[in-house]
Amino acid sequence: MLFNSLVFLVFLGVVLPVFYLLPQRFKKIFLLLASYVFYGYWDWRFCSLLLLSTVMDYYLGHAIYTETNEKKRKRLLHLSLLVNLTLLGFFKYFNFFVDSFAQVFGTQLDSVHLHVILPVGISFYTFQSLSYTFDLYRKKLEPAKSLLDYSVFVSFFPQLVAGPIEKAVHLLPQVEKIKMPDRQYLKEGVILITTGMFKKIIIGDTIGKYVDNVFAEPGNFSSGELICTLIMFAVQIYADFSGYSLIAKGCGKLLGVTLMDNFNQPYLASNITDFWRRWHISLSDWLKDYVYIWWLGGNRKGKFRTYLNLMATMLLGGLWHGANWTFVIWGGIHGAALAFHKFILGDKKVETRFTYKGPASLIKFVFNVFFTFLIVLFAWLFFRAADLKTATTVLSHIFDWTSSDLIGDFIIVTLLYFSVIIFLDAVEYYTNNHAYLLLLKPAIRYGILIPVWTIILVFMYTVGKPAPFIYFQF
Amino acid sequence: MRNLIFFIVTAVVTLLLLDVFLKGVKITPPILKYYHSEYGSLNRPDINYFKSTQGLYIGKTNYDGRFRESYPKRKKDGKTLRILLVGDSFVEGIDVFSRDHFAQYMEDTLRKILNTNVEILNFGRGNCILHASSYYFINYLEKEYDADLVLYFTEFRDILPVASYPSTSFKLNETGTNLVADYSWQKSAEYNLHRKLTSLPLLKYYEDIALCRLGYRAWSGIQTRGFLQLTLGKFYGTLATPDYTYAKYDVPISDLSKKIYDSVMTFNKGQIVFVVRNLPVDATVVKEYFQEKHYPFIDLNEALDKEIIRGTNINAYYFKATQSYGGHWNHAGHKAIGHFLAKKISDHIKEYNTPNYSHE
Numbered sequence: 068m069l070f071n072s073l074v075f076l077v078f079l080g081v082v083l084p085v086f087y088l089l090p091q092r093f094k095k096i097f098l099l100l101a102s103y104v105f106y107g108y109w110d111w112r113f114c115s116l117l118l119l120s121t122v123m124d125y126y127l128g129h130a131i132y133t134e135t136n137e138k139k140r141k142r143l144l145h146l147s148l149l150v151n152l153t154l155l156g157f158f159k160y161f162n163f164f165v166d167s168f169a170q171v172f173g174t175q176l177d178s179v180h181l182h183v184i185l186p187v188g189i190s191f192y193t194f195q196s197l198s199y200t201f202d203l204y205r206k207k208l209e210p211a212k213s214l215l216d217y218s219v220f221v222s223f224f225p226q227l228v229a230g231p232i233e234k235a236v237h238l239l240p241q242v243e244k245i246k247m248p249d250r251q252y253l254k255e256g257v258i259l260i261t262t263g264m265f266k267k268i269i270i271g272d273t274i275g276k277y278v279d280n281v282f283a284e285p286g287n288f289s290s291g292e293l294i295c296t297l298i299m300f301a302v303q304i305y306a307d308f309s310g311y312s313l314i315a316k317g318c319g320k321l322l323g324v325t326l327m328d329n330f331n332q333p334y335l336a337s338n339i340t341d342f343w344r345r346w347h348i349s350l351s352d353w354l355k356d357y358v359y360i361w362w363l364g365g366n367r368k369g370k371f372r373t374y375l376n377l378m379a380t381m382l383l384g385g386l387w388h389g390a391n392w393t394f395v396i397w398g399g400i401h402g403a404a405l406a407f408h409k410f411i412l413g414d415k416k417v418e419t420r421f422t423y424k425g426p427a428s429l430i431k432f433v434f435n436v437f438f439t440f441l442i443v444l445f446a447w448l449f450f451r452a453a454d455l456k457t458a459t460t461v462l463s464h465i466f467d468w469t470s471s472d473l474i475g476d477f478i479i480v481t482l483l484y485f486s487v488i489i490f491l492d493a494v495e496y497y498t499n500n501h502a503y504l505l506l507l508k509p510a511i512r513y514g515i516l517i518p519v520w521t522i523i524l525v526f527m528y529t530v531g532k533p534a535p536f537i538y539f540q541f
Numbered sequence: 542m543r544n545l546i547f548f549i550v551t552a553v554v555t556l557l558l559l560d561v562f563l564k565g566v567k568i569t570p571p572i573l574k575y576y577h578s579e580y581g582s583l584n585r586p587d588i589n590y591f592k593s594t595q596g597l598y599i600g601k602t603n604y605d606g607r608f609r610e611s612y613p614k615r616k617k618d619g620k621t622l623r624i625l626l627v628g629d630s631f632v633e634g635i636d637v638f639s640r641d642h643f644a645q646y647m648e649d650t651l652r653k654i655l656n657t658n659v660e661i662l663n664f665g666r667g668n669c670i671l672h673a674s675s676y677y678f679i680n681y682l683e684k685e686y687d688a689d690l691v692l693y694f695t696e697f698r699d700i701l702p703v704a705s706y707p708s709t710s711f712k713l714n715e716t717g718t719n720l721v722a723d724y725s726w727q728k729s730a731e732y733n734l735h736r737k738l739t740s741l742p743l744l745k746y747y748e749d750i751a752l753c754r755l756g757y758r759a760w761s762g763i764q765t766r767g768f769l770q771l772t773l774g775k776f777y778g779t780l781a782t783p784d785y786t787y788a789k790y791d792v793p794i795s796d797l798s799k800k801i802y803d804s805v806m807t808f809n810k811g812q813i814v815f816v817v818r819n820l821p822v823d824a825t826v827v828k829e830y831f832q833e834k835h836y837p838f839i840d841l842n843e844a845l846d847k848e849i850i851r852g853t854n855i856n857a858y859y860f861k862a863t864q865s866y867g868g869h870w871n872h873a874g875h876k877a878i879g880h881f882l883a884k885k886i887s888d889h890i891k892e893y894n895t896p897n898y899s900h901e
Contacts, residue, residue: 074774108775269559273568280597283861287641287872472640476567476599483565510544514551522559522752528759528771 068108070314071267072533078105083321087247094245095219098322102224106187113186116154117222123150124196125217132203132210140204147200155193158185160390188228190387190541192221194353199235201357208236216243225318229311229538231329231349234356241324248323256320258502261516262491263313264523271307272534274299274484277477282451285461289471293464295481300451301444302484305333307537308347313501328501332492337435339404339442340417350387354380373409378402388541393449393458400446556752563751567591567599571748572757573667574707575606576735580677581708581726584608584666585748595860595868596636608635609644609663616687621658622651622898623687624886627678628694631818632665636860636869643870646879647886654887662686671699672710675801676722689811689898692839692882695802697787697822702795707732711804713797720800787822794826806836812893814839816882820848820858837893844881850874 068075082101089097107114127147134140199220202208211217219242226233248256281288281296288296312329319326329349336342343351359365363376378399385398421432452458494503504512527533563569568591575585584606592598603611616623626632626644634642644661651659664682666674678693703712707726714721726732738747747753762771769777806813815831815838817824823842831838844851848858848866850873857874859866870878 072774073772074776077773077776269563273566276568276593277597280593280862284872287637473599473638480566483562487562508544508547510547511551514548515555518552518555518559522563522755525752525755525759528762529755531762531766531771 068105069533069535070311070318071264071272071527071536073527074108076527079318079321086322091245095215095242098224098245099215099219099222102219102222102227105224106222106227109187116186116189117192120151120154120192120196121218121221122214123147124200124221125211125214128200128203128217129210131200132206144200144204148197151193151197151200155189158189160386187539191230191232192227194232194350194387195235196221198232198353198357199239201361202235205361208239211235211239212243219245223319223324225315225322225324226326229308229315229536229541230347231312231315231327232353233326233349234353237327238324246323248321252320252323254505255502256317257516258504258512259313259317259320261317261519261523262501262504263310263315263317265310265519266306266313266488266491267310267536268523268526270484270488271303271310272530274303274306275534277480278303278451282453282457282461285457285464288464289469289474290465290467291469291474292471292477293461295474295477297444297448297451297461297465298481299484301334301440301447302481302488304447304450304537305330306488311536311538316501332496334440334443334489335421335436335492335496336439337418337421337432338439339401339408340412341419342439342443343401343405344417344419350384354384354387358383370410374406377406377409381405388450392455393452396455396458397446397450400442400449404442404446560751563755569751569754571754573602576707576732579709580681581673581724582706582732583677583708590635592635593863594636595863595865596871597862598635598638600635600639605664607663607665608633609639609642609661612660612662614686616660616689616897617658619897619899621660622655622890622895623660623662623689625682625686625688625691626661626663626665626694627674627682627691628665628816629669629674629696630665630667631696631869632663632694633667634663634665634870634875635667637872637875641872641875643875643879643882646876647883650880650883651887654883655890662688665694669706669708671695671798671801672703672712672723673706673708675805676709676711679804683808683810687810687897689895690886690893691808691811691813692816693805693813694816694818695824695827696818697790697824697827699801700790700792700794700798700824700826702797711797711801713800717796720797720804790822794830798827799830802830802836803834806834811895811897812837814886814893817841819845837889839882839885841878841881844877845874850877853877 068078078101082097086094086097086101103114103117106117124147127143127150131140131143131147134143199208199211199217203210211220216239220233220235220239221227223233223238223242278296278300281292282300285293309330316326316328327349329347331345331348333342333346336345359376359380363379364372365376366373368376379402381398381402382395383398384401385394385396388394388397421428423429448461449458452461495501498506500506504515507515567589570591571585571588573584573588573590574582577583584602586602586604586606589601590598590608598608600608602608605611612623624647634644639645642663644663648659648661651657664674664678669677678691682688707729709726710723711720712723713719747757802815813836815827815836817828817831817838817840819840819842828838828840830836845857848856850857855873855877856866857870857877858868860868860871
């Protein structure tokens with residue numbers, strides 16, 4: 068079920084009152100059922116995979132935690148990793164490796180190709196389950212009190228299919244003590260859902276009409292149009308994914324659960340390290356904690372190894388997004404940029420928030436934000452392109468410096484979308500609050516909320532089939 | 542009271558800002574259709590338009606509601622070859638930018654081959670098939686515009702004995718001997734809703750408000766799919782697949798259509814050349830009729846082998862962005878058709894009756 072569909076609003080309209088009215092002891096069971104209905108709406112067969120992954124990780128987790136023999140614990144951890152990554156690998160990477168093998172050795176392996184559907188959100192819930200196992204192994208967490216608690220933690224519908232990838236240490240205790248949301252939670256929930264819907268439906272989905280068409284056949288567009296479209300994609304993916312995360316967080320609030328922030332005004336980052344503290348925070352945290360620090364050793368093994376570790380982590384992050392070399396390149400660009408930033412930064416602390424110290428500091432900040440955005444934009448090209456051929460076509464056409472009759476229209480459209488998204492971020496940055504509308508007087512707040520919801524609802528009825536979230540494919 | 546004023550002011554400002562934004566990014570174009578008292582449904586003139594259902598189109602209609610350059614009605618000189626394109630959405634061609642429309646390729650190619658000035662005026666209109674387009678052509682275009690050559694696109698829907706388009710169309714009189722105008726579109730629910738809306742003072746300019754434009758589209762969506770299906774999705778049931786069979790077109794050409802083709806051929810300013818489209822149904826009976834009557838025609842089967850451009854393995858109908866087949870010509874399709882038609886015209890230009898154009 069898509070958050071931006073009318074059926075989801077109906078679903079929420081049914082789930083919330085029932086959840087509030089049910090006695091405490093039935094709340095979790097109901098939430099679990101609702102989450103499986105939400106997930107099974109795509110294809111009920113996916114539910115079995117989710118169930119399998121949940122049951123297996125719950126019992127393996129328990130065994131890892133209670134086992135006293137270190138060797139056996141390690142073996143159990145490896146078993147959990149093997150099963151989770153095999154499932155993920157089978158559904159997500161099998162064809163990629165077959166294709167790559169065939170390309171390298173110049174063979175035809177079409178018969179080996181599998182026609183499997185990628186279960187929605189498999190990367191997200193697999194990583195979430197793994198975090199539980201890892202934390203149990205490291206004794207940073209106690210096992211879930213019951214299979215029901217753990218099942219709700221894995222399948223919690225607001226964040227099941229596209230995150231935030233919650234660590235058990237944060238979400239599990241909230242699930243175990245699930246509570247009725249208070250008034251503040253409800254207000255925040257509504258505001259977050261509204262902002263998320265606005266970002267997704269009014270910005271992300273509409274701008275996608277330009278981006279999809281241009282990237283489908285970039286050879287038909289001029290340099291200026293391609294540059295504008297690349298900027299539009301930067302807006303689209305941010306509006307789409309941060310919109311999803313806000314709706315997820317808002318739904319969580321309405322169910323009495325606080326999910327982590329997944330985005331914090333990433334395009335206002337003044338360096339690439341700062342960008343990764345603001346973009347898809349749950350994934351970067353996951354990769355930082357479990358891959359960069361725990362597995363690779365972080366910066367404890369010398370400077371050169373630190374740079375290599377950063378690169379390896381980001382390459383893995385790229386591959387997490389999908390089985391395509393374009394994602395590997397995207398990860399590589401970010402890895403190289405992070406390593407280079409680490410190199411020039413030395414032991415200095417990363418600047419994460421702008422403080423005004425005169426006009427020079429503002430100019431420096433704007434320049435840094437712009438430069439960081441350029442790096443991110445360049446990397447987006449590879450992220451969006453369907454394959455390397457498309458990416459090189461876009462690049463070569465950009466450097467043709469051709470003009471066109473529609474460049475004026477493209478510039479205006481790009482500027483409008485970009486200004487709206489930056490304006491919303493600037494307000495968030497300034498107020499340091501995602502639910503900033505709550506800071507306004509109720510009359511003004513409702514004066515904004517009602518027209519926005521009117522437009523959102525009318526939009527929902529104009530599109531027969533709501534556009535899926537970009538991150539669902541991952 | 543103060544709160545109510547705050548609320549109203551904020552709501553109005555929010556709506557205004559959203560209106561500016563939605564129109565600025567072009568995604569809420571005005572309703573393309575408007576009603577002319579004589580001709581019925583036409584394209585609205587001088588509006589910015591955006592379409593992304595198959596490919597992408599950004600552009601503007603001209604003073605005549607058409608999606609191409611605004612050439613003056615009268616031709617400049619005898620050395621200019623002026624071609625009018627008449628037909629349906631394939632001719633209208635708003636799934637690609639105007640610069641990629643087949644008319645542009647034709648114009649460029651013909652200019653080079655004939656070494657003369659070429660003007661191509663596009664009078665294509667979505668869904669406007671022979672019965673309606675011919676009425677507009679005979680009563681308006683023929684009289685108002687100079688043309689040396691008219692490429693009149695025709696296809697399988699043109700053979701039916703009834704029109705199904707909300708415009709003034711031709712029908713046969715009671716004895717079946719003459720063509721008369723059919724104004725039945727004036728009774729349609731959509732026309733009457735539109736008339737009512739525009740007669741209300743507050744809604745007179747509803748077309749200029751983004752929310753109203755969206756509302757109109759939402760209303761159309763609800764009419765097509767039903768409120769419950771749209772709201773409840775799969776919980777309500779899966780949407781019935783439209784009937785894409787074309788059995789009803791496997792019939793002889795109607796007397797009405799024959800009469801219309803004959804009337805169109807009486808055009809006396811220049812040459813009429815029919816262009817017969819082949820997908821989704823090859824209009825064989827139309828071609829046979831043209832052969833029988835010795836009407837000049839171009840068969841697009843020569844350019845396209847069903848949906849594939851001849852001599853290549855490129856699909857002329859597939860739009861990658863929307864992953865849609867069978868709608869209209871994509872970029873490659875327009876290019877192939879443009880070059881093909883230019884070649885055909887240049888090959889036969891000396892045989893055509895073009896009294897107001899001299900090619901030396």
